[in-house]
Amino acid sequence: MAEMPAFTPVHLLTGFLGSGKTTLLKRLLADPALADTAVLINEFGEIGLDHHLVERIDDTMVLLQSGCVCCTVRGELADALRELHSKRERGLVPPFTRVIIESTGLADPFPVLSTLKSDPVLRHHFRAGTVVTTVDAVNGLAQLDTYVESTRQAAIADRLVITKADLCEDKADLSRLLSRLTEFNPDAQRIMAGSDDPDADALFGDDVAQRATKLQSPSGFYCDTPTLRVTAEGVALHTAISSFVVTVDRPIDWTGFGIWLTMLLNRHGERVLRVKGILDLVGEDRPVAVHGVQYLVHPPVHLDAWPLGERVSRLVFIVDGLDANLLKRSFNAFALAGNSNARPQPEAAAQIRNA
Numbered sequence: 159m160a161e162m163p164a165f166t167p168v169h170l171l172t173g174f175l176g177s178g179k180t181t182l183l184k185r186l187l188a189d190p191a192l193a194d195t196a197v198l199i200n201e202f203g204e205i206g207l208d209h210h211l212v213e214r215i216d217d218t219m220v221l222l223q224s225g226c227v228c229c230t231v232r233g234e235l236a237d238a239l240r241e242l243h244s245k246r247e248r249g250l251v252p253p254f255t256r257v258i259i260e261s262t263g264l265a266d267p268f269p270v271l272s273t274l275k276s277d278p279v280l281r282h283h284f285r286a287g288t289v290v291t292t293v294d295a296v297n298g299l300a301q302l303d304t305y306v307e308s309t310r311q312a313a314i315a316d317r318l319v320i321t322k323a324d325l326c327e328d329k330a331d332l333s334r335l336l337s338r339l340t341e342f343n344p345d346a347q348r349i350m351a352g353s354d355d356p357d358a359d360a361l362f363g364d365d366v367a368q369r370a371t372k373l374q375s376p377s378g379f380y381c382d383t384p385t386l387r388v389t390a391e392g393v394a395l396h397t398a399i400s401s402f403v404v405t406v407d408r409p410i411d412w413t414g415f416g417i418w419l420t421m422l423l424n425r426h427g428e429r430v431l432r433v434k435g436i437l438d439l440v441g442e443d444r445p446v447a448v449h450g451v452q453y454l455v456h457p458p459v460h461l462d463a464w465p466l467g468e469r470v471s472r473l474v475f476i477v478d479g480l481d482a483n484l485l486k487r488s489f490n491a492f493a494l495a496g497n498s499n500a501r502p503q504p505e506a507a508a509q510i511r512n513a
């Protein structure tokens with residue numbers, strides 16, 4: 159077992175919505191090098207799914223829910239770290255030697271890190287570790303241009319993991335994304351997911367010297383590049399962004415669902431920042447995980463078991479400036495109308511148009 163560090167490093171895994179944080183975390187946690195790791199997962203949305211997708215649930219896996227770790231659940235983050243520390247002291251959880259926080263895709267990483275420094279208890283037991291930011295090669299450039307959360311996540315990174323380059327049809331777009339990242343953060347080490355296959359050591363090795371020079375200021379953390387200046391204070395983020403959940407307790411027809419989702423994304427893809435869920439599909443015994451990020455829909459994946467043993471479909475939507483009630487009604491009009499002809503009802507189509 160690794161020796162207990164005087165200050166346990168808290169690594170932050172961040173990156174915009176759907177950029178591949180959970181996929182990376184799940185792969186890394188399979189590495190024995192990360193056996194002594196406590197994991198905190200924070201999700202934006204009424205229900206959390208990522209901890210089920212990571213497929214490791216034990217006492218050192220903590221879900222911070224119902225808000226974003228940089229704002230509403232900052233206190234909850236501090237409480238969770240204090241509790242983990244106290245349980246470790248009392249031998250109630252395995253003696254972890256590092257913590258990884260997977261933030262929401264909308265989190266501002268600066269307040270999260272400053273929580274470690276400013277909390278009177280935490281600062282005696284924990285220290286900021288490495289910040290790893292995932293950047294989606296397909297949607298990343300537009301996200302950097304549109305969402306300040308995304309630029310702040312890229313600017314603070316020690317390691318930038320570029321995901322989905324395998325899906326990037328236009329390599330010129332990928333080069334533009336890499337140039338933009340260089341503007342924001344010339345010092346970060348860049349790793350291509352898939353081809354470089356980063357291991358735990360490459361990502362969470364204890365090399366924080368880079369950020370020590372980049373982020374120290376009298377007031378705490380800051381980052382200053384020619385194009386972006388950000389400080390430790392949170393800014394008013396994700397004000398028009400909302401999240402809603404739909405739950406259906408009978409099997410859904412895949413074709414019909416696909417048509418409904420295609421219609422939604424054709425109309426509003428840019429503003430459907432994230433769709434993710436676990437579906438109970440007609441003709442399938444096992445649950446199926448679905449993921450969409452703006453116009454991009456990833457291939458569905460069969461899971462081994464139903465989370466919590468409950469056989470229901472749950473979909474989380476995170477949308478920017480769309481009418482969540484209309485979209486919910488549209489989904490329900492479609493789902494509740496039955497799936498015999500697998501066509502969205504006219505009412506459902508109109509609700510999508512007007513959302």
Ligand SMILES: Nc1nc2c(ncn2[C@@H]2O[C@H](COP(=O)(O)OP(=O)(O)OP(=O)(O)O)[C@@H](O)[C@H]2O)c(=O)[nH]1
Binds near residue numbers: 322457
């Ligand atoms: N082709 C491809 N798909 C990827 C890659 N990385 C992630 N994905 C897919 O992208 C989708 C979203 O991945 P997640 O890991 O859930 O993304 P996330 O950042 O955790 O999402 P949020 O927690 O909702 O912000 C899933 O369908 C993944 O399988 C990659 O490098 N290539």
